[in-house]
Amino acid sequence: MADPVEGSTPASPTVKAAAPAAKPPAAPKPAAKPKESADPPDPLRRRVIWGMIYGYLGINLLMFLRFFFPRALYEPNTIFNIGYPADFSLGIDQRFLMTNRAWVVREPDRIFVIFARCTHLGCTPEWKPAENKFKCPCHGSGYDSEGVNFEGPAPRPMDRAHIAMDPTGKIIVDTSRLYMDDPRAGTNQFNDAGAYLPV
Numbered sequence: 617m618a619d620p621v622e623g624s625t626p627a628s629p630t631v632k633a634a635a636p637a638a639k640p641p642a643a644p645k646p647a648a649k650p651k652e653s654a655d656p657p658d659p660l661r662r663r664v665i666w667g668m669i670y671g672y673l674g675i676n677l678l679m680f681l682r683f684f685f686p687r688a689l690y691e692p693n694t695i696f697n698i699g700y701p702a703d704f705s706l707g708i709d710q711r712f713l714m715t716n717r718a719w720v721v722r723e724p725d726r727i728f729v730i731f732a733r734c735t736h737l738g739c740t741p742e743w744k745p746a747e748n749k750f751k752c753p754c755h756g757s758g759y760d761s762e763g764v765n766f767e768g769p770a771p772r773p774m775d776r777a778h779i780a781m782d783p784t785g786k787i788i789v790d791t792s793r794l795y796m797d798d799p800r801a802g803t804n805q806f807n808d809a810g811a812y813l814p815v
């Protein structure tokens with residue numbers, strides 16, 4: 617019997633060679649490490665930023681609270697009680713200067729009240745007992761113990777406030793009602809009723 621292999625034609629080229637084995641899937645790459653920040657956190661910068669935030673909030677809070685305190689101007693009461701005539705000795709009494717801008721002047725036969733406002737530009741003069749005069753610190757006007765100007769730029773005496781006695785015998789002063797002596801206008805109200813109180 618003939619060898620079936622011997623003399624046989626070579627294998628047909630159409631016979632495909634065995635396909636190469638499939639490549640195993642590539643292993644997943646490990647996740648990239650997050651980049652580390654180059655600079656460590658700066659605690660000073662944090663404190664500054666928080667300080668600015670708290671400052672901003674604090675200012676806003678103060679502005680909010682400010683609404684509860686309106687800008688009201690509290691003028692002293694123009695009508696006030698100064699007590700009894702016996703409470704005043706002869707001379708200038710300064711008890712009502714700070715509260716009501718007024719000096720009470722007691723003379724042997726009368727009491728009157730000088731409104732403490734310089735007739736030059738409105739400053740408050742000072743009483744100088746050693747010199748027995750009022751002196752304005754602004755431009756140097758001088759007034760005698762009755763408030764009559766005698767030196768400096770003041771054009772006329774200081775005004776006097778309305779004075780009266782109430783039914784209980786107390787003296788009531790009203791600095792919204794003033795009496796003036798203005799020689800330029802030929803006006804003198806210092807002897808009008810209400811400009812002084814006879815005692």
Ligand code: FES
Nearest residue numbers: 734736737752755
């Ligand atoms: S305001 Fe008093 S002297 Fe000018």
